[in-house]
Amino acid sequence: MNLSKKQIFMNYTAAKGLKSTRQRDIILDCFLSSEQHLSTEELYLKIKKQNAGIGFATVYRTLKLFAEAGIASEIQLGDGQTRYEHLHAGEHHDHLVCTKCGAIVEFANETIEQLQKDVAQQHGFTIVTHKLELYGTCAACTG
Amino acid sequence: MNLSKKQIFMNYTAAKGLKSTRQRDIILDCFLSSEQHLSTEELYLKIKKQNAGIGFATVYRTLKLFAEAGIASEIQLGDGQTRYEHLHAGEHHDHLVCTKCGAIVEFANETIEQLQKDVAQQHGFTIVTHKLELYGTCAACTG
DNA sequence: GCTTATATTGAAAATCATTCTCAATTAGGT
DNA sequence: ACCTAATTGAGAATGATTTTCAATATAAGC
Structure with a gap:
């Protein structure tokens, strides 16, 4: 690799x-x-x-x-x-960011990706990239 | 208002x-x-x-x-x-950004929001905020 | 292998957005 | 009006990143 x-x-x-x-x-x-x-x-x-x-x-x-x-x-x-x-060719993922400890977790969700394309199409946009980040606290920090 | x-x-x-x-x-x-x-x-x-x-x-x-x-x-x-x-109380929206002309369009999608919560929960995160931006070209610039 | 043209490097200076410092000013309670 | 604390403007300071430029290293041609 x-x-x-x-x-x-x-x-x-x-x-x-x-x-x-x-x-x-x-x-x-x-x-x-x-x-x-x-x-x-x-x-x-x-x-x-x-x-x-x-x-x-x-x-x-x-x-x-x-x-x-x-x-x-x-x-x-x-x-x-x-x-x-x-960057792995063809792959895409987004991020969960813990605002307390700084931990970064990657995730991928095909359904969200598809909905994004739908939204873009509704507005006449041709999407090249996107950025999705969820900010909050991870399991360890939520305690 | x-x-x-x-x-x-x-x-x-x-x-x-x-x-x-x-x-x-x-x-x-x-x-x-x-x-x-x-x-x-x-x-x-x-x-x-x-x-x-x-x-x-x-x-x-x-x-x-x-x-x-x-x-x-x-x-x-x-x-x-x-x-x-x-910021309108209780409201949330995300952005479509045209990388050519800089146009910014707002959108809201309840399904995406819900899926984000699901993803966060799967990873044990408690989400406070999120950021979703779709970058591409708007209808006028795509031509 | 040597020459040459050009890409690359490191260090320091420059830039850009933003924040801080601080003395001077101003608002609001008494 | 008086006092105290908040606010302001200007410029200095900051932090991340980029640029500049002279020195160096690389790849190609001979």
Whole structure:
């Protein structure tokens, strides 16, 4: 799976005439081996531990590149930081966010997706993406 | 309708021991007479045209106060700016956003709301709020 | 393997939206 | 009118992200 993500990214950079660099390899490995929903800064700090000397500007740039290449997608969960999650082709999911402990749970619901399409059609919109986030407290924090 | 929003706000400030000021009156009037979804900066510029000498810090502060008072709510539509919309008690709606012309259409769908609650319950979450945005192109821009 | 053109990098400066600081002003109760 | 606390405006400060730019590294051509 990681192999194919790397493939996709290499194909993308090749097609765009971009170069393959040590930094991008390191950042990609680190991203792929990370849990979901890391913010740019969190990933930057993680990378820095293993490989000093990679600037945060490069991490910002590279994550944007991952998103362009289609192997990552940006999410904003209301804490003012952009996070990136792994993107599996054709898949889509939404988020439950615990406002107390910050836990993030993913879910997918085909019926909701379909209703969204219906709503969009009623208003003449052609939907490209959507964002659905449910904010509240998780089981542990609700106690 | 505007009268009752003013009432709600006056009740809120009174209960909190806050004072009623010229600036807050102007900002409230301007907000109430504005279209939905204005960003803080847009509202600030609109106010400035009519009443020079109101600082942007005051507009920021006052809009936050409107949100606290329950007559406005903050929304983030992915353009990096916080927008405020009129909040009608008990009502909730979501947004269709045209990524070409920036048009924003509101919609409400009871079935989706119910499904969200179901999903949350399945994961043990107690939902407080949610955010649903559909991004795509509106009828005019799709052509 | 060396040259060359171009993409990339790191560091610092710049930007953008928003918040904070603080001295000066103002509202509201007494 | 007087006092106390809330409010204001301006600018500084903040935090996340982007840009700039000179130095460096990569891929392609010879």
